[in-house]
Amino acid sequence: MKKRIISIETSIGQRQGFVADLMRMGRANTKGYVCLAQVHMLVEAWKDEDYAKVVNEAAIVVPNGMPVAMAVKILHGVPQQRLSGVELLPELFKAAQAEQLSIFFVGGTRTLLDYTWEYCTQQFPDLDIAGTYCPKSKIISGEESLEIIDKIEKARPNFVVVTLDCPEQEKWMAAVSGKIKACMLGVGSALPIAIGVRRKAPSWMQRTSLEWLYRLSEQPFRLFMRYAISNTVFLLLLLKFWSKAKLRQVG
Numbered sequence: 001m002k003k004r005i006i007s008i009e010t011s012i013g014q015r016q017g018f019v020a021d022l023m024r025m026g027r028a029n030t031k032g033y034v035c036l037a038q039v040h041m042l043v044e045a046w047k048d049e050d051y052a053k054v055v056n057e058a059a060i061v062v063p064n065g066m067p068v069a070m071a072v073k074i075l076h077g078v079p080q081q082r083l084s085g086v087e088l089l090p091e092l093f094k095a096a097q098a099e100q101l102s103i104f105f106v107g108g109t110r111t112l113l114d115y116t117w118e119y120c121t122q123q124f125p126d127l128d129i130a131g132t133y134c135p136k137s138k139i140i141s142g143e144e145s146l147e148i149i150d151k152i153e154k155a156r157p158n159f160v161v162v163t164l165d166c167p168e169q170e171k172w173m174a175a176v177s178g179k180i181k182a183c184m185l186g187v188g189s190a191l192p193i194a195i196g197v198r199r200k201a202p203s204w205m206q207r208t209s210l211e212w213l214y215r216l217s218e219q220p221f222r223l224f225m226r227y228a229i230s231n232t233v234f235l236l237l238l239l240k241f242w243s244k245a246k247l248r249q250v251g
Contacts, residue, residue: 004075005037006237006238006241007046008045008052008061010072011061011062018060018062018083019091019092022092022095022183022185023101026182027101029158031179032059032177034059035061035170037068038166039068041055042068046237051170051171054171055170059183062083062088064083074242085188086190096159102129103120103127104151104157104160104182105163106132106164107133117132130156131151131152135148138168140168140172149176149179149180157182159182159185161184161185162185162187163188169188173186
């Protein structure tokens with residue numbers, strides 16, 4: 001089941017249900033991709049119809065973070081558990097290890113991929129890592145995409161975990177999804193946090209929708225403008241769509 005949050009059809013459910021859905025896709029080597037919807041993505045999709053279409057064509061759109069979970073409740077009256085890619089990834093690794101399904105990692109820096117390999121080896125020693133690929137730049141060219149597709153095809157993984165920036169991450173997955181016989185999962189910055197390269201926000205900040213403030217304190221120069229604009233626009237859009245929903249109920 002999906003519910004529209006501003007411009008994105010967001011999947012509704014609990015963490016274990018999403019993990020089960022991912023496992024079904026991985027087990028069947030389903031060609032498709034999964035997005036983790038957070039505030040910045042919602043705003044980018046509202047500004048760019050083509051990008052909204054890319055996200056809405058994903059097999060699953062996980063409501064990532066407390067603000068998105070709250071938006072589900074506010075706009076549709078449906079209680080939604082707070083989810084995060086940081087918590088989802090270890091669950092996926094554990095389940096993939098248990099079923100002997102393999103994972104290929106694309107994106108990030110060479111250092112991040114090395115740390116990822118080390119983390120998985122220590123925490124999930126029987127997890128089959130089919131391979132890794134570090135792109136030459138943040139935006140993957142068509143020529144490099146062919147190289148990545150070839151490497152993934154030879155490795156034959158069940159999952160491809162993608163770590164790029166939004167919106168390039170989702171656009172790339174959409175562009176190659178019909179050519180990669182695996183479930184792709186766009187995780188962005190969730191991977192370095194999940195493996196311990198970057199610290200998690202304190203639990204109270206996660207519960208109170210202030211995780212963005214913690215991230216901002218860690219990377220103020222990179223994130224200030226993004227958060228200043230995206231968070232403000234998100235709140236205004238949420239108010240707009242909530243007001244429209246209330247007017248429809250009255251009418």
